[in-house]
Amino acid sequence: MNRKLLIVEDEPGIVDAYRIILGSTSAPARIVSSRSQAVAVQNAPVAAAFELEVATTGEEALVKIQQAVAAGQPYAGGFFDVKLGSGIDGIETIRRAKDTDPEMLYCLVTAYQDRSLDEIEKVFGPDFSDRWDFLAKPFTQNEILQKARNLCSSWDRRQKEKLYLDQIHTQQDQLVKSERLAAIGTLARGIGHEFGNILHRLIGISEIAALKNDPTEMRQALSTVATAAERAGAIVRNLQSLVKMEVKREKISLYTPLKECLTLIDHELKRAGIEVKENWDPELPLVLANKVEIGQVFLNLLINAQHAMETTGGTIEIRSRTQGKEIVVEVADTGCGIAPEHLKRLFEPLFTTKGERGTGIGLSVCRKIIANHSGRIEVESTLGKGSCFRLVLPTT
Ligand SMILES: Nc1ncnc2c1ncn2[C@@H]1O[C@H](COP(=O)(O)OP(=O)(O)O)[C@@H](O)[C@H]1O
Ligand SMILES: [Mg+2]
Numbered sequence: 001m002n003r004k005l006l007i008v009e010d011e012p013g014i015v016d017a018y019r020i021i022l023g024s025t026s027a028p029a030r031i032v033s034s035r036s037q038a039v040a041v042q043n044a045p046v047a048a049a050f051e052l053e054v055a056t057t058g059e060e061a062l063v064k065i066q067q068a069v070a071a072g073q074p075y076a077g078g079f080f081d082v083k084l085g086s087g088i089d090g091i092e093t094i095r096r097a098k099d100t101d102p103e104m105l106y107c108l109v110t111a112y113q114d115r116s117l118d119e120i121e122k123v124f125g126p127d128f129s130d131r132w133d134f135l136a137k138p139f140t141q142n143e144i145l146q147k148a149r150n151l152c153s154s155w156d157r158r159q160k161e162k163l164y165l166d167q168i169h170t171q172q173d174q175l176v177k178s179e180r181l182a183a184i185g186t187l188a189r190g191i192g193h194e195f196g197n198i199l200h201r202l203i204g205i206s207e208i209a210a211l212k213n214d215p216t217e218m219r220q221a222l223s224t225v226a227t228a229a230e231r232a233g234a235i236v237r238n239l240q241s242l243v244k245m246e247v248k249r250e251k252i253s254l255y256t257p258l259k260e261c262l263t264l265i266d267h268e269l270k271r272a273g274i275e276v277k278e279n280w281d282p283e284l285p286l287v288l289a290n291k292v293e294i295g296q297v298f299l300n301l302l303i304n305a306q307h308a309m310e311t312t313g314g315t316i317e318i319r320s321r322t323q324g325k326e327i328v329v330e331v332a333d334t335g336c337g338i339a340p341e342h343l344k345r346l347f348e349p350l351f352t353t354k355g356e357r358g359t360g361i362g363l364s365v366c367r368k369i370i371a372n373h374s375g376r377i378e379v380e381s382t383l384g385k386g387s388c389f390r391l392v393l394p395t396t
Contacts, residue, residue, distance in 0.1 A: 001156050004051045004068070005148060006078035008061040008093060009109070010085040015054055018079065021141050022050040022148050050148055058084055058093030062100065069101050077105035077151030079135070079144075082115065091115065091123055098128060103158065105151045106132040109139075172368060175349075179365045180296045184242060186303060190268035191235060197267075198232045234263050242295055251286040251396060254329055257295035258318065265302050272306055273313025281320045284327060288396040293369045300362040301331040301389050307354065308335025308387065325395055326375075332388035338381040346379060 007018045053075075055061035061078070068074050080090035088096075094106045108120065117134065124132060135147055202225055209221035238260040262276065269276060305316050314334035321328050338346065345351045347367045352358030363377075370377045375393035 001152055002074075002076040002159075003049070003152055004053070004073065004075045005151065006061060006064060006068075006075045007052055007054045008056075008058065008078060008080045008084070008090060009054065010056045010081065014081075015056075018054075018144070019052060021144050023052050050152070056084075057086060058088035058090065058096075061093050062096055065097050065101050065104065074101050075104050076155035077107060077148075079107050079109050079147070082108055082110045091120055094132065095123060098124075098131065103155065104131075105155055105158075107147050107151060108132060108134040109137060110134055111137045175361065176293070176296070176365050176368060179300075179359070179361045180242065180292075182359060183296065183299050183303060183362070184239065187239075187264055187268070187299075190271070191239065191264065194235070194267040195232060198228050201228045231263075238263050241292060242299070249288050249290050252289055252291050252294075253286055254284065254289070254294060254320065254327065254393075255280055257291045258298050258329075261295050261298040261302060265299065265306070269302075269306060269316070272310055274306060274309055275315045277315055277317045279317060279319040281322065284320050284322060285395045287327060287373075287393050289373055289393070290369075294373075297366045297369050297391065298331070300366050304362060304389075305331060305333035305335060305387075308333050308337075312336075314386070322395070323392075327393045327395055329391045329393075330388050331391075332386065334386040337383040337385050338379070338387055339383055343379065343381065347377070 005022065007015060009015050009018065053064060055064050061080070065075065065078075080094055082090040084090060084093075090108055094108070097104065097106075120132075120134075121129065133147065133150070135143060205221050205224050205228075209218050209225070212218050212221065241260060242264070266276065302316065309316075312335070317330075317332045319328075319330045319332070342351075342353065347363050348360070349364040350360040351364075352360030367377050370391055370393070373393055375391060378390040378392065379387060380390070381387035
């Protein structure tokens with residue numbers, strides 16, 4: 001447990017009181033008097049030892065906080081007298097300290113003629129409200145002890161929560177990666193098949209070309225060979241880019257990852273009797289995005305659309321437009337649609353209606369990726385008619 005506390009107080013009598021109440025494990029009961037009568041000591045309970053450091057001005061406190069952070073031994077919290085004899089006051093000290101040490105907790109020590117709590121709240125802002133507390137003068141020994149314990153135990157609890165959240169984020173990132181690999185696995189069968197086709201064409205046309213004596217016909221055959229080989233190259237490139245794990249944001253056109261995914265999947269779509277219609281706004285602004293992750297979102301949506309039209313065939317329409325300060329991309333299919341009772345569960349991890357074949361992870365990962373890009377994902381669907389998944393992202 002972190003028991004380091006900073007006392008920011010300019011009156012020696014009150015500093016002594018802090019030391020006696022918080023500084024030793026066996027403090028004898030003692031009455032502390034001070035000029036301002038700030039401390040009215042009651043029967044002293046056995047005090048728990050805290051590691052105390054004292055600063056008599058706000059400026060000195062800021063230096064101490066910075067040094068503690070730099071040494072990797074930050075304070076759990078501090079008691080800050082609002083009215084300090086010289087220099088900046090306690091409130092201004094905290095306002096400056098909260099960026100130096102983003103974890104430290106603060107207890108303001110106020111006399112009721114000092115600034116009101118509303119006013120203090122305004123100085124600190126709403127985001128900070130769970131990091132400060134106050135103690136009104138005159139206070140009792142028990143009150144100080146209580147606050148000191150609260151500062152230390154809250155600091156510990158917050159550290160544990162942070163660690164826990166970090167772990168959850170790491171796990172979610174791993175989920176995103178493993179889902180991407182699963183999607184690539186789904187593609188592999190189709191891609192293997194298409195590679196077979198391409199090779200077949202390459203060999204066939206080369207053999208024919210070898211038999212021709214006419215240079216024009218040979219040139220034509222060679223250009224067909226080149227086109228087929230280019231397509232094979234594009235598939236390999238896009239597959240490699242999808243396997244990349246690093247998270248890099250850059251200004252991209254959303255059309256780039258979409259096109260890469262379509263290259264990987266369009267053969268499968270054609271085989272399933274699915275036509276892809278593109279209605280892309282060529283003026284669409286660029287967005288700051290991770291191309292691989294956005295590609296993963298498109299891939300998930302396209303694979304889902306393919307599953308929804310597997311037995312029937314149909315159409316996937318991809319539309320994009322600008323809407324105020326947002327970019328809207330829609331992937332709409334004419335597939336089986338989604339039952340109303342399933343609609344609200346769609347993005348839940350592990351929700352699937354595909355039994356053994358489904359993982360139920362695709363859409364939850366899509367939502368996480370889009371949320372990481374400060375966007376949202378919406379869905380509209382009519383059972384038996386089709387579904388439309390809408391990505392809404394801010395422009396940069
Ligand atoms: N385009 C779509 N048409 C119909 N249902 C869909 C579509 N996309 C997703 N769904 C439904 O949402 C569920 C969850 O999708 P997802 O998270 O990608 O997991 P999975 O595809 O593994 O089932 C699917 O099982 C399906 O019921
Ligand atoms: Mg899916």
